[in-house]
Amino acid sequence: MRIVVLKDAQDVANFGANQIISLLKVKPKSTLGLATGSSPLNLYQKLIESNKQKHLTFNNITTFNLDEYLGLDENHPQSYRYFMNEKLFKHIDIKIENTHVPNGSSNNPIESCELYESQIANSGGIDLQLLGIGSNGHIGFNEPSSSLVSRTRVKTLAKDTVEANKRFFDDDQFQPHLSITMGIGTIMDAKKIILIATGRTKADAIKATIEGPVSANCPASILQMHANATVIVDQEAAYKLDNLHYYEHIEFENQRLLKAINQNNNLN
Ligand code: GLP
Numbered sequence: 001m002r003i004v005v006l007k008d009a010q011d012v013a014n015f016g017a018n019q020i021i022s023l024l025k026v027k028p029k030s031t032l033g034l035a036t037g038s039s040p041l042n043l044y045q046k047l048i049e050s051n052k053q054k055h056l057t058f059n060n061i062t063t064f065n066l067d068e069y070l071g072l073d074e075n076h077p078q079s080y081r082y083f084m085n086e087k088l089f090k091h092i093d094i095k096i097e098n099t100h101v102p103n104g105s106s107n108n109p110i111e112s113c114e115l116y117e118s119q120i121a122n123s124g125g126i127d128l129q130l131l132g133i134g135s136n137g138h139i140g141f142n143e144p145s146s147s148l149v150s151r152t153r154v155k156t157l158a159k160d161t162v163e164a165n166k167r168f169f170d171d172d173q174f175q176p177h178l179s180i181t182m183g184i185g186t187i188m189d190a191k192k193i194i195l196i197a198t199g200r201t202k203a204d205a206i207k208a209t210i211e212g213p214v215s216a217n218c219p220a221s222i223l224q225m226h227a228n229a230t231v232i233v234d235q236e237a238a239y240k241l242d243n244l245h246y247y248e249h250i251e252f253e254n255q256r257l258l259k260a261i262n263q264n265n266n267l268n
Pocket of ligand 1: 039132
């Protein structure tokens with residue numbers, strides 16, 4: 001697991017966006033796994049700027065979002081489809097028909113989950129999956145106790161997740177307690193994974209993800225078993241890590257190695 005600790009949320013967004021930009025430069029027809037929530041907002045802004053300045057095109061990419069509330073149709077302002085349209089898709093040159101979000105208003109959600117899995121497989125699999133993390137360690141809506149090999153399915157939201165997301169709903173508005181989410185196995189099939197987290201409210205989840213045992217109690221801890229996962233955090237989200245200085249040292253050495261390779265120098 002690569003652990004990148006940066007100064008603040010903007011640096012995290014820039015670093016994360018650059019991972020995506022670099023991939024699209026070498027593979028313009030990539031399939032991206034995308035996330036919602038407040039964590040990726042600055043990163044999406046950076047991608048939008050890059051697209052507007054013509055440094056980058058999304059014309060050939062396909063996307064799959066992690067999750068959706070069950071019971072909200074795509075025009076509902078709190079649906080994740082609406083979020084993605086408003087926060088990213090509307091502002092870039094992506095073909096909207098190549099964007100996928102699980103169907104939150106499906107009459108047969110179980111069938112929709114199977115369809116979603118086959119659509120991902122038919123696209124050739126996800127090249128890069130972007131993740132946020134819940135303060136209880138969830139990824140997508142894979143709440144604690146989720147099977148670590150689960151596939152896309154209907155998931156009941158944990159009480160603390162409903163509580164954390166209450167801020168987006170009016171008091172008299174229906175707030176879903178169910179979701180459709182990619183499974184942990186689905187996420188782990190991505191060729192590369194980047195997880196971004198900022199702020200002190202994520203510090204416990206980040207400690208459990210990086211330094212805890214691999215456990216369904218903290219679904220994000222499964223990333224320890226992925227061959228190409230990068231966790232990008234700011235100082236606040238990293239402050240509970242026991243081995244923080246060690247991770248910073250490794251990253252320093254990684255950068256030195258890359259620089260030496262790029263300049264064709266030796267490391268002495
Ligand atoms: C939500 C989403 C997750 C997201 C997480 C954190 O419930 N299902 O995909 O990563 O919570 O959200 P935020 O980035 O707003 O803290």
